[in-house]
Amino acid sequence: MENVAMDVEAQIENKNGGNDSFSIFENVNLPVTLKFDNVVYKIKPKKPRGWFQIETKAQEEKTILKGLTGVVKPGEMLAMLGPSGSGKTTLLTALGGRLSIGKLTGEITYNDKPFSKGVKRSTGFVTQDDVLYPALLRLPNSMTRQEKVKQAEAVVTQLGLARCKNSIIGGMFLRGISGGERKRVSIGQEILINPSLLFLDEPTSGLDSTTAQRIVSVLWELAQGGRTVVMTIHQPSSRLFYMFDKILLLSEGNPLYYGRGSNVMDYFASVGYSPSLAMNPSDFLLDIANGVASDESMKQDDIKEALVGAYKTNLVDNLQAEIREHGDQVNSSDSRDRNKNVGDWPTTWWQQFCVLLERGLKERRHDSFSGLKVGQILVVAFLCGLLWWKSDISHLQDQIGLLFFASSFWGFFPLFQAIFTFPQERRMLEKERSSGMYKLSSYFMSRVVVDLPMELVLPTIFVVITYWMAGLNPNPRNFFLTLFGLLFNVLVSGGLGLALGAVVMDLKSATTLGSVIMLAFLLAGGYYVQHVPPFVSWIKYISIGNYAYKLLVLAQYKADDTYPCGADGRSVCYVGDFGAIKNIGLDGEAMSVLALFLMLVGYRLIAYVALMRVGKAKQR
Known part of the structure; x- marks a missing residue:
């Protein structure tokens, strides 16, 4: 059976018109500061065994994330970069409270509170595989059906999806809308609930530079409304790179850099790594994360080890200070409002x-x-x-x-x-x-x-x-x-x-x-x-x-x-x-x-x- 889903609008009702009173870029109801401190994730690999194969020794745990720390405040957009297998998606999944296996240690808080049902229902999570579902299930029961339809129509219009609002999404065996439109539908479904936190896994993968620029621009505007936006991205263009407020660079689960995107090139130059010629910053970061530097005499493992050491020497203390600085900024009344009705479902x-x-x-x-x-x-x-x-x-x-x-x-x-x-x-x-x-x-x-x-x-x-x-x-x-x-x-x-x-x-x-x-x-x-x-x-x-x-x-x-x-x-x-x-x-x-x-x-x-x-x- 083909996995065919209808878009945000077609899943609820085919109606015309819009709702100018709702904007996806309006201020969020409750800003959330996301903090993660010394996050370590270990998992024991499971190997398939035959009928007569006997496992002689216990499988060793594999460490996927190795002590990651950071703060993302409302209005900021964090981009996590790194080679394939560096742990970007794993960290994103952990921050979104969606890890189901393995051992996760460290501390992850949302306005200095642990993960809860209230956090989950005020969080948008856009996966890379674009799994889609009806809008009526996410909007709260306090809204009438007509209000839900109007809000969905407003999202369709503001994301530029009016042309395909009555089209099927399509799948492997059925042609549907384009890749860029699929991504915007995925984002639209998550921002319908006006989330405080928005996580996105590779939102620009497989898209041309113009479409990718349009999507990241939408995310940047969402962040300006007071949302906390965290995404993984593989190799953004230079235009996209300078739109990110913060950058987290990973290599084999190790942090190599965390801080302002505008300061990243100066930081690596200060620790002895700079490009030999003008190039896209993201290309340079991926090179050094892979252990490739202008000094060809150095081994890849030596470069990675040196960068991890430089991170611990130059950045960890500043990050710890930033975490402590934002420890008392959560208003207690907001916390009560935020946790009120956390056990309620949005619909009956x-x-x-x-x-x-x-x-x-x-x-x-x-x-x-x-x-x-x-x-x-x-x-x-x-x-x-x-x-x-x-x-x-x-x-x-x-x-x-x-x-x-x-x-x-x-x-x-x-x-x-x-x-x-x-x-x-x-x-x-x-x-x-x-x-x-x-x-x-x-x-x-x-x-x-x-x-x-x-x-x-x-x-x-x-x-x-x-x-x-x-x-x-x-x-x-x-x-x-x-x-x-x-x-x-x-x-x-x-x-x-x-x-x-x-x-x-x-x-x-x-x-x-x-x-x-x-x-x-x-x-x-x-x-x-x-x-x-x-x-x-x-x-x-x-x-x-x-x-x-x-x-x-x-x-x-x-x-x-x-x-x-x-x-x-x-x-x-x-x-x-x-x-x-x-x-x-x-x-x-x-x-x-x-x-x-x-x-x-x-x-x-x-x-x-x-x-x-x-x-x-x-x-x-």
Whole structure:
């Protein structure tokens, strides 16, 4: 399924007009001073192991961040520079309270307070991969729907997105808006809530210099409104470089410089490093961060070590003094206001559910009712109808073969459709949950409800076509019982798929595990093997196919029904005595329904519990 999201405006309503009373550049409600002191981050690498590989020694911890210190005040824009792998994104994630693994030490404060739900909901975080979501979920419930729409329209206009406001974002397999427009949509979604803090990961990556200049200019104006803006950036042009108030230069997790952007060249010249010719400051900084200097006689490691030593000698004391200087600037009343209602969600559970349901319907309908899937079901349905054409009760073995095939096909098909759900949405779910946009229960229930019509329409079409072509019992009661049994099977199998996808969160592993489980259920379903050895007979009691197949058989036959038998076909035998049917029995209908119902609830409960670990960041 393509990851197709609508932009800020199209996700809520298609309306015209604007709201001049709202500006994305207006002053922020509560300025926030961000301070981080001696931040160290360590993580133990996880290496994949084979089935028979034994780990002989414990993995050593790898230090990603090595004692980073700094202060970013309201109205300032901090740019973190450094080579790939220097720790820029890790530090940004830590400052945004979104690290979920590893060991983070040091102190990170927001107006001298630790990270909290209030901080999280007043923070904008623009990721590099542009995961987008509806605006209605972030704006507070104190605003009416019309006010939210107007505010979204104002953001669309002020970011220059009016031309594409009704366009789809697009994805890997679907062409949408341009890269620069995607970045502006990402920024627009975050500034809708008028955040005090704004974090951005590589907001100019992959963009031409003009588009990058436009985006950084917008961010600079946002900072002038009293916001604290922190971003990572790889190699900005000289025009962009001089727009940054502060620069943090990293090399292999070590700080090489922290201070005013206008002073950076003078600082490195003072410690013996200056470019041999006029060049872009960011190019020069990346060179020395990589250990490349004009003095080619020095080794790279020696250059890096010397720069780290110079930082500790010349800059650390000044940074510590700056942290202490701003330690008493937080107004206590602002702190109370800031933490008032920190436990409240911006919208009610029902509003969250409705918005997510609407989004799910827009996204899933294209995938669930694609021409390929509809065509697949129609072909299978008509093929079954032709193969079992008018196979009345005199062809009893053929009829129960059709019932078993139907239970098996509609066990595998919905399972593999559902397995893809959560792994494909993992990035979006992680970002949305870490932003405190909605409760997991509202997301999960919207996903379950939106899948119901998608899951039930195609099997209903299959039954309507195949049932009458195959000559099954024409009584309406038998038809609807057959339809009920098959749809029950679909819902339970879909629930198993959701659970496997949520627990494993890896498509290849989940599909492999799903295949093994369903094949085990299939073999224990009572059709292929009628004399199952006792030591594996327990499988049938947890087999979806076993109960679904039994319900389909019970929907067609009663024990006292008769069919032609004997060598000449003139004798009459009871259906209940037929070998394949006698093995599964024509009783226990209530037990089969109860077992499937418990599986229906149980599998979805497992999926919900597994999803609780997604998007949870360590809060300091």
